[in-house]
Amino acid sequence: MTLHTAARLCLAVLLLVLPVYRDTALVRGDADFLDVRTGLDRDRSGKGGDPKDKYFHESTFHPHYDGRFAAAQIGQEERLPHLTALMQTFLATMADIGAETWIMHGTLLGWWWNQKILPWDSDLDVQVSETTIAFLANYYNMTEYHFRLPGTENGRTYLMEVNPHYTIRGVDDTLNVIDARWIDTETGLFIDISTVRPNYTARAEGVLGALMCKDKHKYLEEDIFPLRDSFFEGIHVKIPFEYTALLEEEYGKKSLTLTTFEQ
Amino acid sequence: MPDIHLPSFRSSQRLRKPLIEYCTNEWRNGAAYDPPFGSRFDEDRFVDRLEIFVDRALAVIRAPKFRRLALLLVVLTLTSTVLWIKVMAPFLKEERAAWSSLNKHAESAGDGLFGANVRPQFSDMVYMQTLDRSLVPGSLNEKGESSTKKRLVFVGDVHGCREELERLLKKVKFDPKTDHLVATGDIVNKGPDTPGVVDLLRGYKASCVRGNHEDRLLLVADAIKSNSLESKKNSGHDSEGTVKADDEERKLAQLLNAEQLAWLKSCPVMLRVGQLKAFTGEVVVVHAGLVPGLALENQDPSSVMNMRVLDLSTHLPSKEHEREGSVPWYKLWNKYQQLIPAQQRLAQLKNRGKSRPGEGQITVIYGHDAKKGLRLQKFSKGLDTGCVSGGKLTALVVDDAGKQKVVQVGCKDSRKRPPVQVDVDNILRKGITGPPLGGDAD
Numbered sequence: 151m152t153l154h155t156a157a158r159l160c161l162a163v164l165l166l167v168l169p170v171y172r173d174t175a176l177v178r179g180d181a182d183f184l185d186v187r188t189g190l191d192r193d194r195s196g197k198g199g200d201p202k203d204k205y206f207h208e209s210t211f212h213p214h215y216d217g218r219f220a221a222a223q224i225g226q227e228e229r230l231p232h233l234t235a236l237m238q239t240f241l242a243t244m245a246d247i248g249a250e251t252w253i254m255h256g257t258l259l260g261w262w263w264n265q266k267i268l269p270w271d272s273d274l275d276v277q278v279s280e281t282t283i284a285f286l287a288n289y290y291n292m293t294e295y296h297f298r299l300p301g302t303e304n305g306r307t308y309l310m311e312v313n314p315h316y317t318i319r320g321v322d323d324t325l326n327v328i329d330a331r332w333i334d335t336e337t338g339l340f341i342d343i344s345t346v347r348p349n350y351t352a353r354a355e356g357v358l359g360a361l362m363c364k365d366k367h368k369y370l371e372e373d374i375f376p377l378r379d380s381f382f383e384g385i386h387v388k389i390p391f392e393y394t395a396l397l398e399e400e401y402g403k404k405s406l407t408l409t410t411f412e413q
Numbered sequence: 414m415p416d417i418h419l420p421s422f423r424s425s426q427r428l429r430k431p432l433i434e435y436c437t438n439e440w441r442n443g444a445a446y447d448p449p450f451g452s453r454f455d456e457d458r459f460v461d462r463l464e465i466f467v468d469r470a471l472a473v474i475r476a477p478k479f480r481r482l483a484l485l486l487v488v489l490t491l492t493s494t495v496l497w498i499k500v501m502a503p504f505l506k507e508e509r510a511a512w513s514s515l516n517k518h519a520e521s522a523g524d525g526l527f528g529a530n531v532r533p534q535f536s537d538m539v540y541m542q543t544l545d546r547s548l549v550p551g552s553l554n555e556k557g558e559s560s561t562k563k564r565l566v567f568v569g570d571v572h573g574c575r576e577e578l579e580r581l582l583k584k585v586k587f588d589p590k591t592d593h594l595v596a597t598g599d600i601v602n603k604g605p606d607t608p609g610v611v612d613l614l615r616g617y618k619a620s621c622v623r624g625n626h627e628d629r630l631l632l633v634a635d636a637i638k639s640n641s642l643e644s645k646k647n648s649g650h651d652s653e654g655t656v657k658a659d660d661e662e663r664k665l666a667q668l669l670n671a672e673q674l675a676w677l678k679s680c681p682v683m684l685r686v687g688q689l690k691a692f693t694g695e696v697v698v699v700h701a702g703l704v705p706g707l708a709l710e711n712q713d714p715s716s717v718m719n720m721r722v723l724d725l726s727t728h729l730p731s732k733e734h735e736r737e738g739s740v741p742w743y744k745l746w747n748k749y750q751q752l753i754p755a756q757q758r759l760a761q762l763k764n765r766g767k768s769r770p771g772e773g774q775i776t777v778i779y780g781h782d783a784k785k786g787l788r789l790q791k792f793s794k795g796l797d798t799g800c801v802s803g804g805k806l807t808a809l810v811v812d813d814a815g816k817q818k819v820v821q822v823g824c825k826d827s828r829k830r831p832p833v834q835v836d837v838d839n840i841l842r843k844g845i846t847g848p849p850l851g852g853d854a855d
Contacts (some may be wrong), residue, residue, distance in 0.1 A: 154844070195513070261533075262530055262533065263529060263530045263531065264530065264531045265533070265534065291612075319605050329748070352569075359659070371659065372659065375636075375659065376629060376632035376633045376635070376636050376659075377636070378535055378537045378632060379535055379537055380534060380535050380536070381534055381536075381633070384675070386536070389535075391629070392715070393533070393715065394713065394715060394716060394729075395732070398729065398731075403724060403726075403727045403729045404525070404727065404730060406527065406530070406727075407525050407526055407527050407528075407529060407727040407728070407729060407837060408529075409529055
């Protein structure tokens, strides 16, 4: 009898404690290699050398590849169409599920110059709001999307993976500045999705509409919203309202005027 | 009387010379004498001369004529120095910077200058429109009939001030049959009656351009309509620290009906009016400004609606009022327009008579910059005179005979202020508020 009560008590305590730990303790890193393995024999995610609390890892061979899905880089010529498809499938998916997203950083600069990805770029940056990332985390985390793309025989599968640390707001969580990834499971290329959040410290100091990212970028609501409707790689994309000023602030005047520019 | 024996030398002829003549200072020539200061004698002379000089100089300086002259000289030097430092040098520097900034066009075919990119395309935005020929005074339509319109009336930023707009139209004796109204953008927001202004303009079939306030308003209206999980719609309850301006636009977007929004959406970013007798070259209406040396087709729409200054080295526009290394856009614009005829002639010479239809001169009519106020220059006409903040509402009336006239009406300050500030203002102006004390009440 006592054994029974003790066992029940233990179970009850476990059940109570589990949900609390679900988000933090048990999910330490990204999805395990064996869970998402496509065709590789060995994990090259670079997980081994990273601190335990870091969720997303940069592959052992290049920071802009996911080592769980690729063993090596692909050539620049080959990479560009892959990135284009990555962007197109991402934007189409987000439009389909009704999640608002907009482009930023190097990707926005590519949009500025020719409404395309810069050919030498190997990563893509998009941003979402806190509402959207919560929505993605709650309903679309670890979902796979299969696209039949022109020029591919079997199509390609993309994975939406959300970093559970998205609930941590502070900039001191430097290991998890990227809140989600849209991953091409064939090549290991991915889009970095980061969340733009209200900056409560700045707002308390009187900066109206202050926003921030975990990667320490700071914005104002009026610089990003309302979003503009434009085109990127031929499909609809949202652009921050003050795109010129944002680009100038991040990359300098010359990035918008010189055709040969390097930073 | 005793006989006084005068010294014998007195009578002598030799002694008629003054005694001093007999001092020979023979001792100086003696070998034993070594003058302690070799130049003492010269120095004495020098000091004497100096003294004389100082005396004379003092005398001259004391003379009233000279004093006046000196004063004049000092004042002149000072003024010219100040003039040079404060006015001429900056002016020259500015001019030189502006010209060299424009010369870049000729030298490097535009590399390193704003506008080398593919022009950003936005859906739901009319980029350019040409004003119907039948609305342009003095122009002929395809059949060769002259336009029925006699005047064009350009109005600066109205910002929802319907009463002032009505008064202004009355003052210019606006007649919809013979006159056509063109608003230079920022028709909406801030003021008391935006829907009224929009309806008034629609009623007169007026033309308009998209200003930064229309731009924001229309995008906000789109965002409200869209059914995507939009970041701000769902966080409506969380109002702390949200931007005030955006809230206003939200309210306004819901206040305006679909037709009013559709009319606002139909306003292009730039409106080509064509040739008018009153102005040199083609006339284009935009809200904020244009980047010189860049074809109308390649202007960045957001900059056209927002710019105030241009960076001298890159021509990068900015919405800021002042900025280091930047000048107001219209300054560069006017200089550039003056260069165009020469450039065309040069191009013609290079191409041996094969005249290419190059860019022509353009006169820009704009608003946006209330801080600078009314700015009429040869190739740019700034019409925003800050009506909504108690300034004036300005109309530029251009007729088919080539005459232009500026008409203004005063406005009342209709800025919305937070109530606390109003209280403070009242207290500052009237002293302590509250029930007036017996005897002081009037």
